[in-house]
Amino acid sequence: VCSSDLRPPLHDDARLKQDMVNCLWQLGFDAPISAVVESTGAKAASLYARFGSKKGMLLAALDAYAEEHLADLQRLLHGMPPGQARIRAVLEKAIECFDDPLHRGCFLVNGVLEANAGEPEFAERLRKHMGDIRTELSWALAETPGLSRVFSIEGAAWFLQAQIWGLKVMARLNPRRELGQRLVEQAMFALFGPEAVKNGPAGAAEGDAAATE
Numbered sequence: 001v002c003s004s005d006l007r008p009p010l011h012d013d014a015r016l017k018q019d020m021v022n023c024l025w026q027l028g029f030d031a032p033i034s035a036v037v038e039s040t041g042a043k044a045a046s047l048y049a050r051f052g053s054k055k056g057m058l059l060a061a062l063d064a065y066a067e068e069h070l071a072d073l074q075r076l077l078h079g080m081p082p083g084q085a086r087i088r089a090v091l092e093k094a095i096e097c098f099d100d101p102l103h104r105g106c107f108l109v110n111g112v113l114e115a116n117a118g119e120p121e122f123a124e125r126l127r128k129h130m131g132d133i134r135t136e137l138s139w140a141l142a143e144t145p146g147l148s149r150v151f152s153i154e155g156a157a158w159f160l161q162a163q164i165w166g167l168k169v170m171a172r173l174n175p176r177r178e179l180g181q182r183l184v185e186q187a188m189f190a191l192f193g194p195e196a197v198k199n200g201p202a203g204a205a206e207g208d209a210a211a212t213e
Contacts, residue, residue, distance in 0.1 A: 016040055016050075017064035024061050025107045029114045059125055065107045066129035073136050082143035084188070084196050087160065090137070091187055094164045095180035097171035106168035113169070134161050146192045156191060163187040 023039035024031050033054060037044050051057045076093060080086040097105055104110070111126050138157040141147060147156055167180055188196040 014064075016042065017060055020057060020061040021065050021107060024058065025065075025104050025110070026102060029058055029111065055119065055122065059122065062108070062111055062122075062125060062129070066132070069106075069108055070129070070132055070136070073133060077136060077140050082140075082145075084144055084146060084192055086140055087144055087191065088184065088188060088196075090140070090160070091163060091167070091184040092181075094167040095171075095177060095184065097168050098175060098177045098180050100171065103172050103174045105172040106165075109165050109168045112165070130161065134158065137161060141191075144192075146196065148191060148193060151191065160187070160191070 019040040020036055023036050027035055033044055033047070036047065036057060040047070042050075047057060051060055073090070076089060077086060080089060094106075108126070108129060111122075112130070134157045137160050138153055141156045141160065142153050147153075151159065163183070167183060170180065170183075185197045
């Protein structure tokens with residue numbers, strides 16, 4: 001059961017949404033309202049008054065997480081000079097999920113996996129947030145020399161986002177961190193060639209071997 005040691009008043013909007021994220025991240029998007037009530041310390045009636053419905057709560061939690069996630073990505077990208085090291089940093093940031101003792105993966109990626117096809121508003125919100133992230137990846141890739149001619153900038157951004165998604169889905173299976181790092185080398189090899197791989201072509205070969213494990 002997810003719970004908060006210090007329960008915020010309902011007017012503490014940021015804390016309220018973070019508690020909702022933590023609960024839904026741990027228990028999934030199908031978590032019962034009773035779990036959200038326990039996590040936030042707010043009464044069910046107050047939550048419905050604030051967000052309108054269970055779907056409204058899910059959307060608010062998704063938006064809060066996505067905005068924070070996008071801000072983190074922007075800080076990382078703007079905090080480094082253009083280059084392949086910046087793209088590597090984005091990939092290596094993704095494998096930090098492997099260190100989560102609860103093996104939750106990524107709340108946003110989990111939302112893609114759990115999205116109900118009968119809830120177009122939810123799916124549209126996910127597409128919007130993922131598109132915002134891909135926009136950031138696109139300009140970073142456009143500034144990066146050495147991109148393989150196989151890729152357009154748009155195609156490379158989709159590929160990079162797919163690699164990040166894959167790593168974050170894997171995190172739910174409690175994999176070895178070394179495997180995540182090898183998959184980072186595979187992605188760097190695909191995007192920029194063997195010279196972008198740690199330890200050169202030998203590192204790329206290790207990454208290829210990891211795919212068969």
